[in-house]
Amino acid sequence: MVKDMDLTQPLPYIGISLIKIIWSVVAFIVGWIVAKIIVSVFRKGLDKTTLPEILKDFLSNAIYALLLVAVLLIAVSLLGVNVGSVVIGLSAVIGLVLGFGLQDTMTNLAAGFWIALMRPFDKEDVITTNGLTGKVSNIGVMSTELTTPDNKVIFISNKDIWGSPIINYTRQPIRRVDVNVGVAYGTKLDEAIQIAIDFMKNHPLVLNDPSPAVVITELADSSINLQLRAWVKTEDYWTVMNDLLKGIYEVYTEKGIEIPFPQLDVHLKQ
CATH class of the missing domain: 3.30.70.100 (Alpha-Beta Plaits)
Structure with a gap:
């Protein structure tokens, strides 16, 4: 029965052949691995520069996110789906998201970019912001992570940090x-x-x-x-x-x- 199966025939209900699904999954897995390698090489190159750690992390995360989007689009195109329509669809979804008041996501992304660019603090700096004090352990595209003296972990959205006073206790020697x-x-x-x-x-x-x-x-x-x-x-x-x-x-x-x-x-x- 398996020998007689035609992998090029569209499957019922979805209209996509099994061979296309297999190639799409393989492409996504290979693309994901390649994206990891590219980001790793990119990060090693950044490590040779004098850029602050906080900016290196932000750039690496941003490149990784863009590569994953590209890999996803390639995988979708192998299914025979028009990528242009997918992009238009995603744009519509983003518009709806923003329209329903979830624009905080974009605000956090923008705030994370400005924090990484302007460097009000670096990794390992001790800061106070929004009434919270801790050592900066990580900055992501959406939030910044602080570790308190008693080893608690605090996640603060980037927009809350960028829009509030920041006291940096360790910037000066x-x-x-x-x-x-x-x-x-x-x-x-x-x-x-x-x-x-x-x-x-x-x-x-x-x-x-x-x-x-x-x-x-x-x-x-x-x-x-x-x-x-x-x-x-x-x-x-x-x-x-x-x-x-x-x-x-x-x-x-x-x-x-x-x-x-x-x-x-x-x-x-x-």
Whole structure:
């Protein structure tokens, strides 16, 4: 029965021969493999350039998507379908999609392109956007992926990122560490400030240029508030922050400088 089957005869209901279906499937599989190879070679070429990782990823994903569309059209053409009519049909579908309010897809694509081109952040940068903070682990054509310090993964649509303020904590090579501390009224301020400056200068990760500084930020209800300002390499920020918070308390305690807690004096009149 199988030997007598004519592969060139159209199948019932669909009007397409089995041989055309076989060739179409084979073409799609081969095309998919070739697209993978082309994108891999393209990515290796990009890796030799000075383009940022975020732009390399975006371009690679965009080329891969275009190649898959081309492969799909070739596979459809092997079925004997007029590719021109398919393209027109796809255009109509896209028009309907946009008309039904799903234009966010195109907006996300455009936003992803501008993010990759303008580079407000790169891979591995730590950013805050839309009230969310994390390290950029990936940027896709539709969304950007952030990893939080406690290892949660956040996906944010590109249009939400592009339309919102972005704080990049790691773009610059150095950052300033600000540590607030209060001293009691009656403290010799010049002495307290000099002790804090000497303490920061002795820290091995604090930079000498710009030099450390201490400023008075407020005459509060229970204390005179000082702010220690130390410049460090960006990668050392949290280490120095922790060291200064712990160290200034220990140094002031050792030198007899009081760090007061909030208090309220109540006077009763009889």
